[in-house]
Amino acid sequence: MERSAIAPMPSLEIKRYTGIMDWLTTVDHKKIGLMYFWFTVTMGIVGGALAGLIRFQLATPGAVIETLQAAHLAGGPEPFSLFSNGGGIFGDQDRFNQMVTMHASVMIFFTIIPGFIAFMNYIVPLMVGARDMAFPKMNAFGFWLLIPSAMLMLSSFFVQGGAAASGWTAYPPLSILGHGTKPGQDMWVMGVHLAGVSSILAAINFIVTIASLKVMKWRDLPLFAWATLFVSIMALIATPVLAAAVTMVLLDRNFNTTFTIASQGGDPILYQHIFWFYSHPAVYIMILPGFGGISHVIAAFSRKRVFGYLGMVLATGSITALGFVVWAHHMFVVGMPTWMQYYFQVASLAIGVPTGIKVFSWLATMWGGTIRMTVSMMFACGFLCLFVLGGFGGLILALTAVDYTLNNTYFVVGHFHMVLVGGSVMLLFSMTYFWWPKMSGHFLSERLGKWVFWLMFIGVFIAFFAMHISGANGMARRIAVYYSDFRFSNYLTTVGYLMTFTSACLFFGDLIYSYRRPKITVDDPWQINDIQQSFEWATSCPPPVYNFAKVPPIPILEQIPSHDHKH
């Protein structure tokens, strides 16, 4: 049996760099995981700041800009013009479109997806008892690809014509316009390509790591590792399709192809189908790892093992499978046959079933436990509350007939922010508070953490619930100036944004400050190893380069936790 096999210590003869060179050349999954983490946090602040500019514009219906312009007309000084280039009754919204596009791209490609990859990188090899990822150099390459990718996208603000302004969906023919004169869209496409390659490399690495380096049996694999596996399969299948879609845009822009140009035999709807074939699975890529992670958090702080392990794995698997066959619910209004729309409606609704299984299983995990309300657990509960709310909006949106009204309104914006910020971001916070002691060797502040949680929970709820109201009242998305009827709900959204962003800044400060707190000396600072199925608590905080001197024993999998193990 593997559990008794003693692995040799890694050779220490290799030349080791120190300081900055150590970080630049490392192939250690833990250091790469931490780099992913800091990259993510930085990009989260950048994306949040972009959101702030959007909210600045949308704080009032006519916008601050219009007020300044009116003052200028009356003889005042030339206004500082962020978005409006003048002209037209509502002003020009090109700069605003760039903000919207970049906010989405930064948040999706550089914050949420790599945010989960950070934990997958750091925790999964530890969880399954491996010394590193299966392909450490490829792992490092995958991370370093993200840097030029982010630089390409963000620097495109400063090129002629500014950044891409056709939304993160980059629907042609709009994204084809301006070819040759506005390189922002091309830079965006290349950025997506690099991020996509990074994503594919990471996916291959995770699949091989889990399949070949795990020391337990499949039936004992921790849920976070299961989620990682399913997400990697999704990313591996879907990301090349995204690459195909954006390549069509790139070719149409620069090489006179006509994939999407109707007058020359192309079809803009082809792009939409291909794009959403990636981008619907992408929304599960953005949340399934968190589903896995939260199972550990809830089990740990309820002092119970996770309820319905098999059901959880099967539910994750069926979400993965169903995620590939529902893409067209993003495009109900493009005029598909009725039967096809009906199929996509029913399939989309059906995803609610496995998701429901997961929610009820988490609740059943908590039931009867002795719940410790740490900040991590608070974020997990906050996630459950907001995610169910966002999911409810999703069920309504999945109904084709209703989607005819709600499609492309702020109801949709509210829905996906509720599940991405109320869901994925809350999950990321929960996982950070849970695993940061292991990753850095220092605790985050529990007292400040309560402020972080409540500010974020209330802020997210206010901001995105108000967006639902704007949308149901008829506010279209991606507009820079809106009708005064939506003034109050947009005001609420801006207030909620300020709370959320304040909370994120507090958290950022606490992360940096945490390195000045005393070092954790025990392996298992939360005292939860007895009810976890994984190995990461069986080594020091942070773990040594080689993770485990010898393959650790399977932690008490067969043993039912009793009150002897209570702290």
Place this chain on the structure above:
Amino acid sequence: MPRVMSLSLALILALLCAHGTAADGPSVVLPAPPSATSAAPESASARIDADVKLFNPDVYRLDDQGSPVFPGHSLFVEPVTEVARQVLSATWFSALVFLPFLILPQVLLLVIIFKFKDRGDGRAPATFLTHHKLEVIWTAIPFLAVLIVSIPTYYVLEFMDDPPKETKDLQVVTVTGKQFAWMYEYKRYYVDPNADEKVCLQSSLDPVNQLQEPLLLTKGRSVSFNLTSQDVTHAWWVPAFGVKKSAITGRFTNVWFTPDTLGVFKGQCVELCGDKHGNMIITTVVVERDEFERYMTLLRHRDDTVPVWNALQPPAGKTVPAGAVAKAVAAFLQKGDSPERQYALSYWMASNFSSIQRVPPPKGSSIAEVLGVAHPADDHLARDKQIDEVIRAKRKQVDELLPALAKSLAALPAAAATPILR
């Protein structure tokens, strides 16, 4: 102000058949006026005034804080079509079916947090790992809910797909999106019904200040859209009607509904289409059948009235040449001087003055362009004052010139008009 203008312009109709003196502006010899007939100036002007208000609603109204107002209604507030009502009831039905799955987890979460919180009393946590019956229940019941919801929504979807077979008198409109306007083509309403190649009536941007014109619909008459696009993908959406469809290059998409409430309903383009996406508004006006037909008549003669309006726009810094305006009016009436054409001319002049005087754009640029006012870029106040003066002068000129001209020309035999104008 629009009221005053249309009042004065309405005098065209009234004075056609009333006493008047020969205009001194144009260098044409005008025959003596015919004897007076009955047409009260007040009623005619009131009618034009009402029509301008009806067909050209003030959709750019700002609230007291300077922000545009949404005169439409959301589907969730006030549905005005059968489609929207069915969607609304499907929404509430589905929401009710799904509501337990929203409430139950939240309640359970609260109960669990308070009931099972570790109070340090040494209570041992429970040890159960599975509960097959429960798991089957929470798989089966949501599945059942999905099935329950799917059945009625299928019928709504079917209903929205095509107008019922027995629908008579379907109004067909081709809606074409372009950056950043909608072009409405009223099918089976021709510019010239007797021509060999029939051209359908169209309305798109207001020729005066390039603002989107409304789409006219008839109360109780089903309308079917063929949507397409000239450049990028757009989407047509009026919330109160409960319909939304993309307008895509290279294909037609379809949507139908039956508006059953009079009023102005507003929406906008909901597919990001470029840097003025937010300006691409939609205004629909639901009117009675006779009003709709009247608007079609007005639209039919609109193109002919454009030279008259253009004659009123001299090059920058010059005054309106009275002769040019008189010639334009004469040419218009010569092509046909039926009452409906005369009415169309006075209507469009009133309508144009009404729209040009609407909320000026923030920088006043488009009005200045239309009027040919030179831009003192550094002095907006002076420019605005100049615009005001130009409009006032033109209005005065139209008031004085058009009634007399029209009256005289109406009396002219069609054949005789040509040599006189030469």
